[in-house]
Amino acid sequence: MKDKFIPALIAGVATLILAFPLLGLNLVSDGLGLGIEGADTQTMIYIVLASLAVFIFQLFKENALNIAKNIPLPRRAYKPDAVVSQAQRDKNEKLFTFIIVAIALVWPFFASRGNVDLATLVLIYVMLGLGLNIVVGLAGLLDLGYVAFYAVGAYSYALLHQYFGLSFWVCLPLAGLMAASFGFVLGFPVLRLRGDYLAIVTLGFGEIIRILLNNWTHLTGGPNGIGSIPKPALFGLEFGRKAKEEGNIAFHEYFNIAYNSSYKVIFLYLLALLLVLFTIFVIRRLMRMPVGRAWEALREDEIACRSLGLNRTIIKLSAFTIGASFAGFAGAFFSAKQGFISPESFTFIESAIILAIVVLGGMGSQLGIILAAIAMTVLPELAREFQEYRMLMFGLMMVLMMIWRPQGLLPMKRRHMELTNA
Amino acid sequence: MPKSLPTESLLKVRDLSMRFGGLLAVDGVALDVNEREIVSVIGPNGAGKTTVFNCISGFYTPTGGDIIYKGQSIHGLADFKISRLGMVRTFQHVRLFSQMTVIENLLVAQHRHVNTNLLAGLFKTPSYRQKEQESIDRAIYWLKKVNLLEFANREAGNLAYGQQRRLEIARCMVTEPGLLMLDEPAAGLNPKETNELDALIVSLKEDYNVSILLIEHDMGLVMGISDRIVVINQGRPLATGTPNEIRDNPDVIKAYLGEV
Ligand SMILES: Nc1ncnc2c1ncn2[C@@H]1O[C@H](COP(=O)(O)OP(=O)(O)OP(=O)(O)O)[C@@H](O)[C@H]1O
Ligand SMILES: [Mg+2]
Numbered sequence: 001m002k003d004k005f006i007p008a009l010i011a012g013v014a015t016l017i018l019a020f021p022l023l024g025l026n027l028v029s030d031g032l033g034l035g036i037e038g039a040d041t042q043t044m045i046y047i048v049l050a051s052l053a054v055f056i057f058q059l060f061k062e063n064a065l066n067i068a069k070n071i072p073l074p075r076r077a078y079k080p081d082a083v084v085s086q087a088q089r090d091k092n093e094k095l096f097t098f099i100i101v102a103i104a105l106v107w108p109f110f111a112s113r114g115n116v117d118l119a120t121l122v123l124i125y126v127m128l129g130l131g132l133n134i135v136v137g138l139a140g141l142l143d144l145g146y147v148a149f150y151a152v153g154a155y156s157y158a159l160l161h162q163y164f165g166l167s168f169w170v171c172l173p174l175a176g177l178m179a180a181s182f183g184f185v186l187g188f189p190v191l192r193l194r195g196d197y198l199a200i201v202t203l204g205f206g207e208i209i210r211i212l213l214n215n216w217t218h219l220t221g222g223p224n225g226i227g228s229i230p231k232p233a234l235f236g237l238e239f240g241r242k243a244k245e246e247g248n249i250a251f252h253e254y255f256n257i258a259y260n261s262s263y264k265v266i267f268l269y270l271l272a273l274l275l276v277l278f279t280i281f282v283i284r285r286l287m288r289m290p291v292g293r294a295w296e297a298l299r300e301d302e303i304a305c306r307s308l309g310l311n312r313t314i315i316k317l318s319a320f321t322i323g324a325s326f327a328g329f330a331g332a333f334f335s336a337k338q339g340f341i342s343p344e345s346f347t348f349i350e351s352a353i354i355l356a357i358v359v360l361g362g363m364g365s366q367l368g369i370i371l372a373a374i375a376m377t378v379l380p381e382l383a384r385e386f387q388e389y390r391m392l393m394f395g396l397m398m399v400l401m402m403i404w405r406p407q408g409l410l411p412m413k414r415r416h417m418e419l420t421n422a
Numbered sequence: 423m424p425k426s427l428p429t430e431s432l433l434k435v436r437d438l439s440m441r442f443g444g445l446l447a448v449d450g451v452a453l454d455v456n457e458r459e460i461v462s463v464i465g466p467n468g469a470g471k472t473t474v475f476n477c478i479s480g481f482y483t484p485t486g487g488d489i490i491y492k493g494q495s496i497h498g499l500a501d502f503k504i505s506r507l508g509m510v511r512t513f514q515h516v517r518l519f520s521q522m523t524v525i526e527n528l529l530v531a532q533h534r535h536v537n538t539n540l541l542a543g544l545f546k547t548p549s550y551r552q553k554e555q556e557s558i559d560r561a562i563y564w565l566k567k568v569n570l571l572e573f574a575n576r577e578a579g580n581l582a583y584g585q586q587r588r589l590e591i592a593r594c595m596v597t598e599p600g601l602l603m604l605d606e607p608a609a610g611l612n613p614k615e616t617n618e619l620d621a622l623i624v625s626l627k628e629d630y631n632v633s634i635l636l637i638e639h640d641m642g643l644v645m646g647i648s649d650r651i652v653v654i655n656q657g658r659p660l661a662t663g664t665p666n667e668i669r670d671n672p673d674v675i676k677a678y679l680g681e682v
Contacts, residue, residue: 289543309505
């Protein structure tokens with residue numbers, strides 16, 4: 001106890017010293033100059049209480065952590081492999097997926113506009129999380145600049161529309177292709193680097209793209225961004241009040257119903273859902289294909305892979321490129337949904353959030369990533385009034401996760417290939 | 423008994439040297455492996471045997487000497503390219519993909535034989551399915567051969583040690599190599615498993631026309647199956663010859679006894 005007392009005291013006092021100038025003193029404008037004023041008594045009391053809390057926590061840290069460790073973990077619904085065969089598991093999974101998709105399809109017609117809009121945002125993050133998961137979770141490459149590919153996708157659509165008048169549906173695959181090419185070009189030189197070095201170079205790449213978009217004013221509009229990007233149309237039907245493109249008809253006119261702006265929101269949601277389902281399907285396939293096996297093998301033992309004739313650069317590059325292409329799709333959808341994009345939307349914090357989704361979800365697991373994307377997008381929205389403390393909560397959540405569940409919410413339970421006919 | 427047929431030389435190593443800073447770990451080693459031949463490399467701990475393997479398989483770029491495989495110099499060639507030429511190795515410490523299943527380990531090894539075209543895989547084209555099936559069949563064949571078929575769906579890391587060793591050999595064999603390089607395959611095996619390994623290695627040579635380069639401390643195994651033996655001591659070649667010649671070589675005896 002005694003040996004813990006001194007460090008705990010130091011931690012408490014340190015909190016006091018840090019918190020007092022930060023929270024306990026306010027800057028007030030005093031005519032032309034600035035004056036300093038002590039905060040109200042309540043804040044002071046909180047500061048003292050916080051220091052006390054830190055002191056007590058440090059004192060009983062070990063016990064507290066033990067308790068945290070003993071909190072029962074959320075277990076996966078299914079039983080061990082020995083009991084449930086893979087075939088049965090697949091069947092359960094299919095049923096489960098079917099129910100979830102059915103709910104997701106019907107839900108927006110009953111939900112409020114704001115909620116559907118938020119859900120669309122969640123779906124964008126799901127797509128980004130799934131895409132980055134290929135790179136980080138499956139291939140084991142730490143990419144801190146994933147947002148760059150998102151930006152490439154978003155600007156691809158915005159610019160192709162602005163300069164060539166191409167529609168969303170033409171631009172969607174092109175945006176994926178553009179992002180993939182950027183992934184390829186960047187990946188080629190840097191995938192020789194490992195771990196931290198790769199992380200730093202990708203971080204730099206993310207910033208370079210953003211700065212480029214910011215400064216290439218005559219092409220991208222610089223910080224002013226690009227506006228009036230059209231929403232996607234459904235087979236020539238537009239969801240605005242009036243059809244903007246020639247030859248298109250407004251949705252409500254075609255069906256002879258009253259104009260309702262929530263049709264557009266619901267349509268965007270369903271489109272995002274479709275893209276997410278497409279992403280999930282493709283990635284699941286990839287995981288069972290030779291390339292997916294190779295990603296996993298490379299993550300497990302690179303030396304063994306080389307000894308068996310696997311070209312690690314090509315394999316890593318494929319993960320990087322495919323991962324980037326999903327960010328490209330997500331980006332194109334994002335710019336269509338927002339109708340306006342600027343470099344502001346593609347800062348490092350976005351990369352960090354996407355990475356947090358992957359880590360929180362449990363690297364590699366798709367369901368985990370979906371849950372994490374929901375948590376990372378909906379919780380801050382619910383806690384609007386704590387906006388200022390968002391980063392603080394973000395950090396706290398990460399620390400707690402590292403202690404309580406370092407492997408993520410739902411660590412990947414890989415579907416093994418199984419022999420049945422042997 | 424070794425046949426002294428005029429066989430063609432598969433691997434030729436001349437004057438190989440490898441320097442790590444101030445340490446000359448391999449110095450002037452020469453080796454020949456002919457078609458359908460088992461050649462062993464022996465020597466005390468730290469003699470430089472594994473380093474020789476690392477040089478031949480391209481994991482290290484040797485600081486000197488020539489390595490010629492099937493008449494082609496492979497000096498400085500990337501490791502995975504060397505493996506694709508047909509020289510495949512195992513490691514002193516087992517390196518399986520331990521969280522993948524046994525059969526998946528064998529499928530990964532056939533990566534460059536399967537259809538890796540992404541679109542073909544996404545749409546499961548007939549040619550893609552056929553290639554996958556072929557690689558599964560080849561994997562099953564080799565699992566039978568090394569007696570691991572019943573464990574096909576088990577995670578490789580959960581196999582017993584001796585089984586992991588056999589799986590590692592099977593994983594090399596599905597790549598259909600011309601030269602198999604085994605780094606201490608009998609280490610940690612019990613006598614029964616060692617006998618099985620002995621039979622397996624001989625069968626690889628007799629039935630599959632694979633040449634074998636073997637590093638091994640188990641003298642019973644080495645003397646029993648080798649056509650020729652190369653002895654290395656402190657990085658330098660000490661002797662080369664048939665098992666009988668090596669057994670009676672006074673230098674070799676001294677090197678081994680001196681070490682004890
Ligand atoms: N990458 C390296 N860097 C520096 N020194 C190395 C390296 N690899 C091997 N060595 C040194 O080279 C010498 C030979 O090592 P090597 O592993 O080849 O021996 P070995 O004959 O395989 O021994 P063992 O029978 O114990 O496996 C040792 O002194 C070792 O420390
Ligand atoms: Mg060794």
